[in-house]
Amino acid sequence: MKVMNVPTDRLKLAKDEFIAQWGALGTQWGINRTMAQIHALLMTSPQVMCTDEVMEELSISRGNAHTNLKELVNWGLIKMIVVKGDRRDFYEAEKDVWQIFTIIARERKRREIEPALAILNRCVAETKDLKSAEAKTFHNQVKDLEEFVSFASKMSDRVAGMKHGFALQLATKLLG
Amino acid sequence: MKVMNVPTDRLKLAKDEFIAQWGALGTQWGINRTMAQIHALLMTSPQVMCTDEVMEELSISRGNAHTNLKELVNWGLIKMIVVKGDRRDFYEAEKDVWQIFTIIARERKRREIEPALAILNRCVAETKDLKSAEAKTFHNQVKDLEEFVSFASKMSDRVAGMKHGFALQLATKLLG
DNA sequence: CATTACTTTCATTAAATACTGAAAGTTCAG
DNA sequence: CTGAACTTTCAGTATTTAATGAAAGTAATG
Numbered sequence A, B: 001m002k003v004m005n006v007p008t009d010r011l012k013l014a015k016d017e018f019i020a021q022w023g024a025l026g027t028q029w030g031i032n033r034t035m036a037q038i039h040a041l042l043m044t045s046p047q048v049m050c051t052d053e054v055m056e057e058l059s060i061s062r063g064n065a066h067t068n069l070k071e072l073v074n075w076g077l078i079k080m081i082v083v084k085g086d087r088r089d090f091y092e093a094e095k096d097v098w099q100i101f102t103i104i105a106r107e108r109k110r111r112e113i114e115p116a117l118a119i120l121n122r123c124v125a126e127t128k129d130l131k132s133a134e135a136k137t138f139h140n141q142v143k144d145l146e147e148f149v150s151f152a153s154k155m156s157d158r159v160a161g162m163k164h165g166f167a168l169q170l171a172t173k174l175l176g
Numbered sequence C: 001c002a003t004t005a006c007t008t009t010c011a012t013t014a015a016a017t018a019c020t021g022a023a024a025g026t027t028c029a030g
Numbered sequence D: 001c002t003g004a005a006c007t008t009t010c011a012g013t014a015t016t017t018a019a020t021g022a023a024a025g026t027a028a029t030g
Helices: A008-026 A033-043 A051-058 A062-075 A097-127 A133-160 A163-176 B006-028 B033-043 B051-058 B060-074 B097-126 B131-162 B164-175
Strands: A076-080 A087-092 B078-082 B089-093
Touching: A008 A033, A008 B097, A008 B131, A033 A051, A033 A062, A033 A076, A033 A087, A051 A062, A051 B060, A051 B131, A062 A087, A062 A097, A062 B051, A062 B089, A097 B006, A097 B131, A133 B006, A133 B097, A163 B078, B006 B033, B033 B051, B033 B060, B051 B060, B051 B089, B060 B078, B060 B089, B060 B097, B060 B164, B078 B131, B097 B131
Parallel strands: none
Antiparallel strands: A076 A087, B078 B089
């Protein structure tokens, strides 16, 4: 095996650390460990990678690599790349942080906010005409929640739809 | 058993639906089902409730109820209430949606953003002085992430620290 | 059309997470 | 003190979620 020079070795250590920790974080985020690790790996890889390289690098099975690569493609966080003259599928991560942010925001909205809104709307509608004090408490609370979540949802669209520069400008004003 | 009138029955149905669905949603949010259900139950309850009432209502064990009530108190989403002349602990949920939002934002920041920042900072520092092209790619990507996450963290503080009215005003301008 | 080089699926196994219920702990009243 | 009424803990169990690896599928090549 090739003896690595010091800088490369330190890079490898930092990268492995990053991948491992990002994976652990993923679980906090409701994303599975492997998916987060693959994302970290591809995001910091200067080249596109094929399935076998990912398997090798992370010591995971083919099925696992495949499932999670597909899921990342689904989210839009990575793209499949065809290299001509090569049958293998290669993958490349989106690297622009603002893009990554908008993709994650969109996906979280779809998975977390929209179902919540659906439930809230239904519960508001189902109790609109009830007259008891208890029913009114319930109805009002759910309506407040519904209004807030609906509002948050619109805000999220608005912010994620901005160009990076504009968002930054707005935010700077806000922080200033 | 008492025969319920129609409105009460419809309320019960809506409430059960709300609790069940909110619980299911909780799992998407990385919160466990029971914790989300208890939260939904207390948030829409006109009165404070004791452990046994929660157990009864949700058909869960004492241990489970206890653990999750504690966790909700920890988050600050519910408060323990002492009723004098009664040894039992009662619980009451925070009902103001803006308060709920700021509590959840704070908690998510603590659990999701801060650990991420710690890792990113470390990886940036560890690769600052490496010279290879690959190291530079890694360093730059991680630095971009670090800057973005740090920025998002500050934004989150700023927004969650606002008074509801002010946030609303700002947001209205943004949406308008 | 048969071989090769890959991708995809899926039944099984493993790991992580949540729940139960009984036992131990605490507090207070008599 | 003692017992009653409640809270807290935790070992064991159940449920849920993720990973494996082998088998099946697909498509390009000669």
